[in-house]
Amino acid sequence: MAAEYRVGDILEVSCPFTPTRVTALTDDRVFVEWPWWTADPDTTGDPWNGEVALAADPGAPGRHGELFRIRPTPADLTPESECRIGIPPTVVRVLEVQHYDPPRQTGRLPRPRREITCLPVERTPDSPETATFDPDDGIPRKLELRFRPYAFLEPGDQLADAEARTWRFESAWDWHPLDGRPGDTPTWPLMLLTRHGSGDDDAAAVDVVEATSIGSHEDELAQWATLAGVEDTAPPEDSAPPAHPAANLAAPEDLDELDDVDTTPEPTEPEDIYVPDDLTAPQDLDPSDYMD
Numbered sequence: 001m002a003a004e005y006r007v008g009d010i011l012e013v014s015c016p017f018t019p020t021r022v023t024a025l026t027d028d029r030v031f032v033e034w035p036w037w038t039a040d041p042d043t044t045g046d047p048w049n050g051e052v053a054l055a056a057d058p059g060a061p062g063r064h065g066e067l068f069r070i071r072p073t074p075a076d077l078t079p080e081s082e083c084r085i086g087i088p089p090t091v092v093r094v095l096e097v098q099h100y101d102p103p104r105q106t107g108r109l110p111r112p113r114r115e116i117t118c119l120p121v122e123r124t125p126d127s128p129e130t131a132t133f134d135p136d137d138g139i140p141r142k143l144e145l146r147f148r149p150y151a152f153l154e155p156g157d158q159l160a161d162a163e164a165r166t167w168r169f170e171s172a173w174d175w176h177p178l179d180g181r182p183g184d185t186p187t188w189p190l191m192l193l194t195r196h197g198s199g200d201d202d203a204a205a206v207d208v209v210e211a212t213s214i215g216s217h218e219d220e221l222a223q224w225a226t227l228a229g230v231e232d233t234a235p236p237e238d239s240a241p242p243a244h245p246a247a248n249l250a251a252p253e254d255l256d257e258l259d260d261v262d263t264t265p266e267p268t269e270p271e272d273i274y275v276p277d278d279l280t281a282p283q284d285l286d287p288s289d290y291m292d
Contacts, residue, residue: 002136003143005116006155008172009094010147010227013067013118015140017086022077029053030074032085036139037108048107054085067092067120067131091146092118093228095130110137121229149224152204152211158193159208161186166193172221188212 005011024031034052054066056074070077071084096117103111112134119130135143149172153159157169158178166178167186177183189212192205221233 003145005094005097005135005143006148006171007094007096008149008224008228009145010091010121010224011094011118012089012091012142012144012146013087014089014142015068015087017071017084018140019082019084022079022081022083023051024079025056025074025077028056030056030070030077032070032083035085037110037137040105040107040109040111043105043107045105045107067133087141091121092131093121094118110134112137121227147224147227149220152207154195157195159186160191160193162189163187172224185217188216 018035020035021033022030023033031051031053033050037048039048039050054068054070067087067090068085069088071086077083094116097114098117099114100112103113104115105111113136115132115134117130117132133139133141135141150169153169155170159167159169161167165181165183165186168176168178170176175185190208192201192208193199195201195204218233225231225233
């Protein structure tokens with residue numbers, strides 16, 4: 001079963017250096033015969049020629065680059081030179097995970113069903129800004145999960161916090177209060193109410209109670225920020241999905257037109273949730289209560 005990845009995951013990515021051949025060079029690109037993938041005979045676009053262009057200087061400011069590196073260095077290569085391409089161990093944080101159904105056409109096989117956009121934690125002059133890859137494309141990458149904030153939760157989990165408030169978890173930065181009261185994040189410890197619509201997962205309930213018995217939401221994100229190489233625990237701007245093309249449309253010339261618009265939010269009803277009749281604040285729970 002394919003591993004699942006989330007926004008915020010800290011991964012170590014690597015790939016063995018593999019022999020190949022240079023086919024052409026430009027001032028900023030090295031074209032190589034790609035050791036992996038095959039041409040897609042059913043593509044509706046241009047056929048793939050079996051080559052991939054890698055950045056000659058992936059660390060150039062203001063440019064997107066690759067995690068792949070070329071050995072020897074591009075300065076020592078000429079067309080027809082033998083070389084090796086691979087990924088030295090690189091720690092990255094996941095900015096976005098996109099899924100495609102049907103799989104996206106690229107002119108190559110396999111067609112991507114999902115793609116990960118990531119950013120190296122240590123951005124040095126030799127590091128790319130961002131990289132996007134298909135983790136299921138047959139390239140022998142090794143992806144090791146270093147840290148995941150709230151790894152003991154799954155998207156969609158419903159929980160109660162230490163103040164007997166109820167929440168739905170989507171990600172470390174995306175909590176939804178289910179009781180209609182204002183608030184951004186829960187107060188630890190937490191108690192799992194439902195997972196996948198069921199309140200019967202006793203093992204998961206024990207894991208949540210134990211994982212949140214000490215510490216806080218702020219501590220969890222502070223640990224992530226340290227490993228992610230950022231100074232703020234807020235979701236970084238570069239983790240947001242690309243803006244919709246409509247965002248580039250010009251604003252109305254006369255903004256006074258908007259003065260009559262009613263921006264008062266519609267009242268919302270609390271979402272239906274499963275709450276046990278004997279709901280107790282999580283700090284009073286004993287994990288052994290869930291065990292036979």
